[in-house]
Amino acid sequence: MQYLTFSNGDSFPMVGFGTWDVRGVSGERVLLDALDAGYRLLDTAHMYGNERVVGKALRASGLSREEVFVTTKLDRPYAGYRKAHAGVDHSLGELGTDYVDLLLIHEPYAQARDMWRALVEARDQGKTRHIGVSNFQGRYLADFLAWCDAEGLPQPELDQIEAHVYWTQEETRGVLARRGIACQAWAPFTEGRRRVFDDPTLTQVGERQGKTSAQVALRYLLQLGIAVVPSCRIACAWKKTLTSSTLNSTQKAWLGLPGWTRDARSLVGIDLAVMSRRSYCSCGITLRCLDSMLTSW
Numbered sequence: 001m002q003y004l005t006f007s008n009g010d011s012f013p014m015v016g017f018g019t020w021d022v023r024g025v026s027g028e029r030v031l032l033d034a035l036d037a038g039y040r041l042l043d044t045a046h047m048y049g050n051e052r053v054v055g056k057a058l059r060a061s062g063l064s065r066e067e068v069f070v071t072t073k074l075d076r077p078y079a080g081y082r083k084a085h086a087g088v089d090h091s092l093g094e095l096g097t098d099y100v101d102l103l104l105i106h107e108p109y110a111q112a113r114d115m116w117r118a119l120v121e122a123r124d125q126g127k128t129r130h131i132g133v134s135n136f137q138g139r140y141l142a143d144f145l146a147w148c149d150a151e152g153l154p155q156p157e158l159d160q161i162e163a164h165v166y167w168t169q170e171e172t173r174g175v176l177a178r179r180g181i182a183c184q185a186w187a188p189f190t191e192g193r194r195r196v197f198d199d200p201t202l203t204q205v206g207e208r209q210g211k212t213s214a215q216v217a218l219r220y221l222l223q224l225g226i227a228v229v230p231s232c233r234i235a236c237a238w239k240k241t242l243t244s245s246t247l248n249s250t251q252k253a254w255l256g257l258p259g260w261t262r263d264a265r266s267l268v269g270i271d272l273a274v275m276s277r278r279s280y281c282s283c284g285i286t287l288r289c290l291d292s293m294l295t296s297w
């Protein structure tokens with residue numbers, strides 16, 4: 001397993017388990033199986049309505065709390081300073097744990113700055129080990145970081161954003177990299193909305209490397225330094241997903257490739273208005289890049 005490191009030296013697995021559609025008893029079973037398969041990062045949120053299920057699975061897994069990295073997120077009902085504090089306590093109650101590993105503001109709400117003050121305090125109080133944001137991009141992200149600086153507040157440690165082979169978020173990643181903020185992708189398989197699993201280029205690369213197209217799709221993001229939280233209920237795919245992050249030195253050649261895919265399109269169109277045109281020129285996955293990738297994996 002490959003890890004990313006926060007600025008304080010703590011690290012987290014680059015491949016985690018997305019839980020947005022995990023519910024009830026069957027959901028708990030899915031989570032137990034995923035932990036058994038080797039996942040050590042669970043990505044939940046108040047919005048998913050499943051923090052309680054995640055907490056139950058954690059306790060039933062037999063793993064110690066420290067062995068599993070738990071992320072949760074505060075959404076609109078908790079948009080405000082006092083509300084965010086209440087949201088943290090609510091999430092901890094649902095999860096049945098004293099702390100989470102990472103607490104995010106789910107979306108750039110108008111009250112995000114007030115929420116951020118509460119998150120900083122929650123971290124100081126030991127209720128979360130790390131704090132960050134989600135879906136903060138473009139101009140909004142830049143303004144938020146400038147505000148943190150001006151207020152003398154800590155900056156986010158991680159930004160969870162939509163990213164996949166068709167939308168690698170070069171501009172936002174550039175900002176995050178310059179600031180030493182970790183980047184984590186949601187929808188790394190495009191929520192199944194685009195043809196990741198039978199994309200001809202991903203399939204071709206996979207066949208030459210003895211990998212699935214899904215592994216190639218994740219490998220590409222990981223190679224760019226983007227952590228991923230794919231969702232998958234197909235248990236037989238889990239081990240393969242987890243091994244997407246097994247690095248060897250030749251793969252490092254990928255890192256030099258600027259934008260393997262340039263058919264850059266967001267699934268949901270977040271913040272397109274504030275991104276430059278460079279972010280969504282269209283030309284598809286290039287064979288030059290494919291060749292460079294085929295060194296060996």
Ligand SMILES: NC(=O)c1ccc[n+]([C@@H]2O[C@H](COP(=O)([O-])OP(=O)(O)OC[C@H]3O[C@@H](n4cnc5c(N)ncnc54)[C@H](OP(=O)(O)O)[C@@H]3O)[C@@H](O)[C@H]2O)c1
Binds near residue numbers: 021185230
């Ligand atoms: N911060 C945010 O705003 C935000 C937004 C959306 C999601 N998220 C987080 O990101 C996680 C992942 O995003 P997502 O679930 O939207 O999309 P995703 O991971 O891009 O795609 C999930 C889809 O891919 C399929 N799939 C996964 N692995 C596969 C494989 N090896 N072969 C074939 N199909 C496969 C799944 O099938 P099955 O249906 O059979 O499992 C599911 O339909 C969520 O669970 C959530 O934790 C965060």
